[in-house]
Amino acid sequence: MQIFYQRSEFLKKLFPDIDLHNDDQLKLAIKEFYKHGKLIPEVKISGDSIEINISDEFFKEDPAAFQKANLLCQKRKFSDARPFLEDLIKRHPTISEYYRTLAQTYEEEGSHEEAIDILIDALKWNPSNHWALILMGNIYIKYYKDVNTAMTYFDQVVESDPNNYVVLNNIGGTFLQLGKLTLAERFLSKAFKANPKFPNVTLGLGLVNFQKGEFRTAFDFAIDTFKNEEHVEGPVFQKALQLALDSAKSLVKQQVGKESLVDYIQEIENLTGKEVRIEEDSTISTAAKVEFAENYGRDFHLVKTNPKYPNTDHLIAHELTHLKLAEEARKGGVNMLFIGKDSKLEEFKKSIQGTLKKLEKRGIPESSIFKYSKDLFKGILSQVFNTPIDLFIEDYLYNHFPELRYVQFISLYQLNVEAHKAVNDPKIIDLSPPDILTKSRIFNVVYARHFETLFGIKMEKTYSIRPFEKEQIDAFWDEFSEYRNDREAGEEYELVLHWGEDLELDAYFELVDEIEYRSQNRPSSKSPEDVLTQIEQDPMQMDSYDEDEAEELRKFQEQHAGKDINMAVAMYMIGALEYFKGMSTDKVKEIAYEIAMLGRTGINPKKKGYKLNKIPGTSFSGYRLLAYYYVSWAVAIPEMLKELQMPFDKEYELALTLFNH
Structure with a gap:
């Protein structure tokens, strides 16, 4: 067995009563400590390097007895563990970890001076015992506020094993708790260099930067932590989530992204040739909605936001992108209109008859049941239309507006939490048609999976998904992935149609060509030709027109x-x-x-x-x-x-x- 030292401050801490520059005195002190019976260790000094050679027969262990002591320590029965450890040291005095564990039993109970004395022996037998070095450093910081002495031990860790990111992270975490941000960043940066994917390290660096007011960097480190931490319910993930939200909120409070949003509004106005107006509306059922000028007979587009959702900038940007995609499709002659078939409401109600009867038996008024049916009908159709298009929209915002990512993150997180609750809350499940609940869950999980690809939040793991649902989710995701990076104008409507068909919801809506639809639904006040363009299934029918329109059509036919x-x-x-x-x-x-x-x-x-x-x-x-x-x-x-x-x-x-x- 060989033990190595450098003539340093660390060695002085282990042998405080000797003159480090007196080789004879140094050799004598070292031999005195390491001798065992008749066996005397060999000590070589060359410059500042010291080498100690000891026969391996001195380093025998008793794993079974040490395990018993460790189990007692895990149960925090330190007084009960101490006799086992003392006996181990008496029988095996060369094993460093026995000393370190014994010292920890004293430190846990506040006896830090006893712990220091025992740790000195632990480090003499193994100067590279990382946990002994960290414990010693922590004691000097915690009880003596002596950072310089603590650094002597912490630096020894770095010198002995510069790539031990776990140990470096623990040291950095200690300084972080003390508010020593410079020292915390020093050790955490070394740990990050050794392993940039260790979630504890990225979390630590994020917390350091947050306390320094570097909110962008803090946010980025929080996102890295999400991507590398698998335990969604664990403390590291949850702390990173809070860090990301706090960092993003701090940036939003500073109006970060506001200028980008203003520029985007101007871009959409130039693209569509129409003014964009924005107003709050607490009556809308969603976080936000856009009313296209063409659909409301206005000369401006109107974006409405629900004050229940505070992340307005993202919601506005999202609705603006609806306008952008539609206008791009329109310019390519491929824009489609999504039209829900209200005439199919009764058919829809028949498909959920079991749930409606359950509500009726519970004494729910007929008017409330009707409203519930109508809202459910509109809600699932909203998911059919919006889910695939929203994926493209959030991609676009993430890639083109980095300054809006912070409010985008907060907003999408809130929307995903609500989406999760909508299909997992026991009360909602009890009152929802199983088939519609399944289809809604499929849409929500696809949405959650997309959120993860942007920001790393593994919300899909929080869903209970049955195998057939997972199969459909994967199929939708694969289809979206095919379009994701090279989507052409209007292709998002193909996903709307395909997903609606796959979930057997296509009977309740239709996608119609905008140009043709508008030509067939022009106002009737101008000419017989305008009236005729409204004909779709049977150009000769007159049932759908009022008397004036019918007369205009009759005259035109006679001509x-x-x-x-x-x-x-x-x-x-x-x-x-x-x-x-x-x-x-x-x-x-x-x-x-x-x-x-x-x-x-x-x-x-x-x-x-x-x-x-x-x-x-x-x-x-x-x-x-x-x-x-x-x-x-x-x-x-x-x-x-x-x-x-x-x-x-x-x-x-x-x-x-x-x-x-």
């Missing part, structure tokens, strides 16, 4: 009677012209080719339910598809139009006249 014109095709052609307006020729050509491929097997004018990959989320009747077929070729490949031999030339001439009117 064109006897001209062998298929009015249904003509009206659908107007919708097609609206849809292709502003679209590149190449894109129209792709649609033309797809319809042509579909047409090889024949297109039945009376059939419904035709689908096109290039126009996702839209269902076509036969006549409507024929109209798109003709117009797409007329627009993109006019030289080949005659080859189609479609008898709709007159319809197209009429459609052009009305479209350009």
Whole structure:
């Protein structure tokens, strides 16, 4: 066995009564301590290096007896453990850890002087005993406020094992508790260099920076801690969560991100060509909502925020991004409108009849049950539409507005906590239809998983998920991941449609092409042509119009009677012209080719339910598809139009006249 020392302040602490520069005196003192019976240790001194050689037979141990003593210490029965340890030292006086454990029994009971004397012996037998060095340093700090002496022992740890991040972290943590931020950062930085993924270290550095007022750095270290800590319910994770929230709130209080938000509002106004107004509204059922100018007949967009949710800047930025995505899709001619089918409410109520009967048996008023059904219907449809789009929105905000990340974090955390409660609270579970609860949980977990990819919070682990739910969640996540980094304008609607179909909720909503929808739902005060564009399923029906509109339509039909014109095709052609307006020729050509491929097997004018990959989320009747077929070729490949031999030339001439009117 070899023991090494350097001629240093540390050695002076172990042998305080000798002159370190007197080699003869130093050798004598060392031999006196380490001799055992007739065996005398060999001591070599070369410059400042001291080497002690002792026969290995002196270093025998008794693990079983030491384990008994340790078990008593774990139960905090220090007085009971002490006799075992003293006996071990008497029989095996060369084992450093026996001394260290005995010293700790005294320190735990406040007898720090006895602990120091015993720790001196522990360190003489093993100068690299990290836990003995740390305990000695802690005692000098705790009882004597002697940082310099403590540093003598702590520095010995660094010298003996500079990569022991656990030990370095413990030293840094000690200084942190004392408010010695410079020393805490010194040791925690060394620990971080040795292992930057050790969560205790990143938490410590985050706390140091928070106390220094470096809130951005504190927040970043808290996020690193989330990403590296697996025990969500453990103290490290929970302290990091509080640190992240406190750091973010401090930054938000300093108005960090406000300038970015103002610039973003201006960007959206320039993009859409309309003013953006913002107001509070405590009556809305969500944290925030945006009212598109086009949907409300206004010349401005209106963002409403619920004062219940304080993280307004993020909520506003989120709704602005809804506007941005819609406008980008609109400019590409691919924007879709999500329309809930209120006519399907009764059908929805039948699907949750068991829950409604339960409420009825509990004496819940019929009016309340109706409201509950309607709110549940709207709520699940809101998740169908918003969940996939919100994933893209939060990605965009995170990547393009780093100064808004702090309020984004606070806001998303609150929303995720509420989402978790909505599907895990026993009272809510008891009053919710199991099928709808499952579908809502799937959406919420996908949302939680996305939150983790941004900020590291492992909220998915807090959900109880059944295997089939996990399978659906993974499928949704995989599909989102395919689009995530190279999404094209309007592709988010494909996820809305697919996820709605996968959860069998598509019967309750439809995605319709915005251009065509608006052309078919124009106000009726201008001309018969405007009225005609409202026709969708049957261009010749008049049931959905008021008397004035019906009269305008009748006059228009009389004007064109006897001209062998298929009015249904003509009206659908107007919708097609609206849809292709502003679209590149190449894109129209792709649609033309797809319809042509579909047409090889024949297109039945009376059939419904035709689908096109290039126009996702839209269902076509036969006549409507024929109209798109003709117009797409007329627009993109006019030289080949005659080859189609479609008898709709007159319809197209009429459609052009009305479209350009």
